[in-house]
Amino acid sequence: MSYVIASYAIVLGSLIVYGIFLRRSRRLLRKALKEGRNRDRS
Amino acid sequence: MNDRADTSLERMARAAQGPAGALLLLLTAVAGFVIVRAPADVVQGVLYKILFVHAPAAFAAYLGFLLTAVGGALYLWRNDEQWDRLAVASAEVGLLFCTLNIVTGPIWAKAAWGKPWVWDPRLVVTALLWVTYLAYGLLRSFSEPGPRAARFAAVYGIAGVLLIPLNYFAIDLFGGRAQHPENLQRASLGVGIALPFLAGMLAMLVAFLYLLALRLEIEGLRVRRDRIDHENALEDSA
Secondary structure: OHHHHHHHHHHHHHHHHHHHHHHHHHHHHHHHHHHHHHHHHO | OEOOOOOHHHHHHHHHHHHHHHHHHHHHHHHHHHHHHOOOEOOOEOHHHHHHHHHHHHHHHHHHHHHHHHHHHHHHHHOEHHHHHHHHHHHHHHHHHHHHHHHHHHHHHHHHOOOOOOOOHHHHHHHHHHHHHHHHHHHHHHOOOOHHHHHHHHHHHHHHOOHHHHHHOHHHHOHHHOOOOOOOOOOOOOOOOHHHHHHHHHHHHHHHHHHHHHHHHHHHHHHHHHHHHHHHHHHHHO
16 A cells, blocks of 8 residues: 555655746746836836 | 747647646556556566656657657648747757666666677667757757757658657567567466556656657746847847
């Protein structure tokens, strides 16, 4: 049973962590783009 | 060369994220329910339930690597950077699923065979597939972005996809010498196992599509940010 739980924990944990990492990267890139555009206008 | 940043592919990826995320939550709940309720196997007990994440992770990895080759081929044909970005994003997400397949396999093998690794054809070709796309990712990370690196990576990605049929048919090619179980169409999925397998497969494929859509959008944003940074640097130096 512990082998099964370990497998599911690794799969779900990895997918969730990667998803969070991607969403955070997207947020930072959007912020950087907005700041870059604002600098363009000023 | 067409190097538009916000392309139709990236707009599609952005639009797909909401529905794919909602579908993923639903499918994960359904898969969790049917997998918990799936009957225990006569020989392996509940251990065989690793199959419901192990095999779908392999298929998601295959899909990622196939899209890497398709993206590379379309880039060479159309000379449009959006296809190169699809190749980069698919390779990274495919590599994640290949890693999950490679990690869950030895956990199952340790319990079923008594050792986490054997020099079986399927295992060896899977390891080779993983190393091939890890090298693809490293190549893209460390090479200067540009058409030359993209063209080389496209050819590499197309060549690498040949490992997928070799991986899938490795057991047949090596006859009875393989320790890894046979492919599913020839193995008997016992009563009550087909539904959780299908649910696991659907949840994993939707997870793949959701992560790919996110990763693809990030590639587009990164290109736009680099372009703005470059323009600002030019203005500063003028």
